[in-house]
Amino acid sequence: MRKNFWGKSALKNRMVFLSLLVIISLFSLPTHAEKEESHSSVITDGFSHEELKRGERFFKGLLPFERKAESCVSCHNILPVDTLNWNPSAMDIALKYAATDFAAFEQVVMQPTGKKMSEVHQLFDISNNDLKLVKGYLDEMAHEGPQPEKTNIVWLIGLISLILVVLWASTELLLIRKVKPRIITVTVLLGAFIWLTNMLYHEAVDLGRQEAYAPLQPIKFSHEVHAGLNQTDCFYCHSTAEYSKSAGIPSVNVCMNCHLIVREGTNSGKFEIDKIYHAFENNIPIEWVRVHNLPDHVFFSHAQHVGAGKLDCAECHGPVEEMDVLTQHADLSMGWCLDCHKTRKVQFIENDYYATYKEFHDQITSGMIDSVTVEQIGGTDCMKCHY
Numbered sequence: 001m002r003k004n005f006w007g008k009s010a011l012k013n014r015m016v017f018l019s020l021l022v023i024i025s026l027f028s029l030p031t032h033a034e035k036e037e038s039h040s041s042v043i044t045d046g047f048s049h050e051e052l053k054r055g056e057r058f059f060k061g062l063l064p065f066e067r068k069a070e071s072c073v074s075c076h077n078i079l080p081v082d083t084l085n086w087n088p089s090a091m092d093i094a095l096k097y098a099a100t101d102f103a104a105f106e107q108v109v110m111q112p113t114g115k116k117m118s119e120v121h122q123l124f125d126i127s128n129n130d131l132k133l134v135k136g137y138l139d140e141m142a143h144e145g146p147q148p149e150k151t152n153i154v155w156l157i158g159l160i161s162l163i164l165v166v167l168w169a170s171t172e173l174l175l176i177r178k179v180k181p182r183i184i185t186v187t188v189l190l191g192a193f194i195w196l197t198n199m200l201y202h203e204a205v206d207l208g209r210q211e212a213y214a215p216l217q218p219i220k221f222s223h224e225v226h227a228g229l230n231q232t233d234c235f236y237c238h239s240t241a242e243y244s245k246s247a248g249i250p251s252v253n254v255c256m257n258c259h260l261i262v263r264e265g266t267n268s269g270k271f272e273i274d275k276i277y278h279a280f281e282n283n284i285p286i287e288w289v290r291v292h293n294l295p296d297h298v299f300f301s302h303a304q305h306v307g308a309g310k311l312d313c314a315e316c317h318g319p320v321e322e323m324d325v326l327t328q329h330a331d332l333s334m335g336w337c338l339d340c341h342k343t344r345k346v347q348f349i350e351n352d353y354y355a356t357y358k359e360f361h362d363q364i365t366s367g368m369i370d371s372v373t374v375e376q377i378g379g380t381d382c383m384k385c386h387y
């Protein structure tokens, strides 16, 4: 039946061809994130590919069959985990020992010194050769770097199905015209199109705004241990919150005030606290990953809220003293700021900050009004929050 691809009746063919192109390009999307497989029998650091595989199997507990201790991976996770794992991850260890020789590695694994380390590593009965292969495997891991994140497959399938439905409905509507009550096709087309737009819109918005965001930090610093269990005041570490725009992140020196003495943690042993020493002794800052990120066009100051407004940290940051991993509590949207500003009463009396609002003061003393909201002092003016 088919005459000529670009012929008169071939519009349908072209549509099919185009849709195929779209689908193929969609499938090629996630492959960008996939890691290049560069396996060959090339010998790395004196180990053959087979030997490295054996090291990996040992680490994962698949070898040998008759072992007494737990596998390394049951404590040192290879893949990222959602909950906090206090033990160093496999990558943590790999990076720390990548540049050291085997003797140092063997020493630390087989002859543990710290309290925690003696508890967890004491049962080890590993042949020198096996441990060498484990080190080889870890070195390779350090060399290859972290595994990239995979695209969410369910989301992707949903996206592709919706695109297919939209394509089918529009071809049906314009070319095939078999389904008689056209309202059916139109409804399907509209529905799928709206859903698709919605999906893409949310994806775009989420790129910038992330509630419950908790990135991996360079040290497993726990607010529960410090602000909760040990009751250290927030201002001890975030000392500028009251009078400056930024609350501030403590420097290594602040950690050293206590960790000069506290050298081992109940949960993490020495590994994490050692990182503080490493930073201190080499004079390099700890690169904390920012959790809260307002867009550049928004102005926010802690001094206005903590200093003048006398707000508690928890109103915006939630129960921080219960968090092992610091997590963003509010969504930091414009609606969130405005909701509070519209209803919140400012602490007007006995607050020097508001001494200039004479009119409101007079109205309060004369009993005309009993309180002033943030909105009334201009808290919803665009220019207050936007540059």
Ligand code: HEC
Binding pocket: 217, 221, 223, 226, 227, 232, 233, 234, 235, 236, 237, 238, 249, 250, 288, 289, 290, 291, 292, 293, 313, 314, 317, 320, 321, 325, 326
């Ligand atoms: C012993 C020092 C210390 C104490 C005490 C402390 N913090 Fe922190 N805080 C840190 C460090 C270090 C970070 C950066 C690492 C992180 O995000 O977990 C941080 C991060 C934060 C962040 C996230 C900052 C960002 O990146 O957006 C918030 C919010 C916060 N702290 C609030 C509090 C509150 C509220 C308290 C009191 C309940 C408190 N902190 C007590 C040291 C401390």
Ligand code: HEC
Binding pocket: 234, 235, 238, 241, 245, 246, 247, 248, 249, 292, 293, 294, 300, 302, 305, 306, 311, 312, 313, 314, 315, 316, 317, 332
């Ligand atoms: C009115 C809400 C609010 C209150 C109250 C508040 N914060 Fe924040 N905090 C924020 C917002 C919003 C950000 C993000 C600011 C940005 O991205 O510019 C933030 C960021 C931070 C940061 C990251 C570093 C910085 O300063 O930008 C830390 C640390 C922090 N807050 C600690 C505290 C502590 C400690 C308190 C209590 C003393 C507190 N915050 C009270 C809303 C609040």
Ligand code: HEC
Binding pocket: 219, 220, 221, 222, 225, 226, 230, 232, 250, 251, 252, 254, 255, 256, 257, 258, 259, 262, 264, 265, 266, 267, 268, 269, 272, 273, 276
């Ligand atoms: C006011 C004193 C104090 C300050 C300041 C302080 N810490 Fe601690 N830290 C402690 C105490 C106490 C422990 C609990 C030790 C234990 O588990 O017995 C601890 C434990 C830890 C642990 C191990 C947690 C566990 O349970 O295994 C880490 C990691 C840690 N701190 C990191 C830091 C970092 C990073 C800083 C600087 C941002 C810091 N600390 C600042 C007192 C402090």
Ligand code: HEC
Binding pocket: 059, 069, 070, 071, 072, 073, 074, 075, 076, 087, 088, 093, 096, 097, 108, 109, 114, 115, 116, 117, 120, 121, 126, 134, 268, 269, 270, 271, 272
């Ligand atoms: C039962 C849990 C557990 C098992 C099993 C385990 N580890 Fe560990 N390992 C830990 C903990 C906890 C630490 C951190 C202790 C500390 O720093 O005080 C640690 C630390 C380490 C360190 C770093 C020590 C340092 O301070 O630099 C190395 C290297 C290591 N383990 C290798 C291994 C290898 C290889 C295996 C398998 C043969 C293994 N571990 C099995 C719990 C475990």
Ligand code: HEC
Binding pocket: 294, 298, 299, 300, 301, 303, 304, 305, 308, 309, 311, 315, 316, 332, 333, 336, 337, 338, 340, 341, 344, 345, 346, 374, 377, 378, 379, 384, 385
């Ligand atoms: C939990 C309540 C609350 C939230 C949430 C909140 N604010 Fe506020 N805000 C206040 C209070 C109370 C004041 C009045 C104190 C003052 O003027 O300093 C204030 C004052 C301000 C002011 C000064 C207004 C003026 O007229 O001087 C700015 C700017 C501001 N907030 C920005 C923000 C931004 C941006 C956000 C969101 C990222 C936000 N606020 C979220 C309670 C809040």
Ligand code: HEC
Binding pocket: 208, 209, 294, 295, 298, 332, 333, 334, 337, 338, 341, 379, 380, 381, 382, 383, 384, 385, 386
């Ligand atoms: C109390 C503080 C506050 C006030 C007042 C305020 N905004 Fe915003 N605005 C924000 C914050 C915070 C964001 C960032 C929202 C986000 O990241 O999702 C924002 C974002 C925006 C955006 C970007 C769109 C977006 O969702 O990211 C526009 C446009 C905007 N505001 C316009 C205005 C206008 C116009 C006014 C005056 C009627 C105003 N804003 C008043 C806090 C405020």
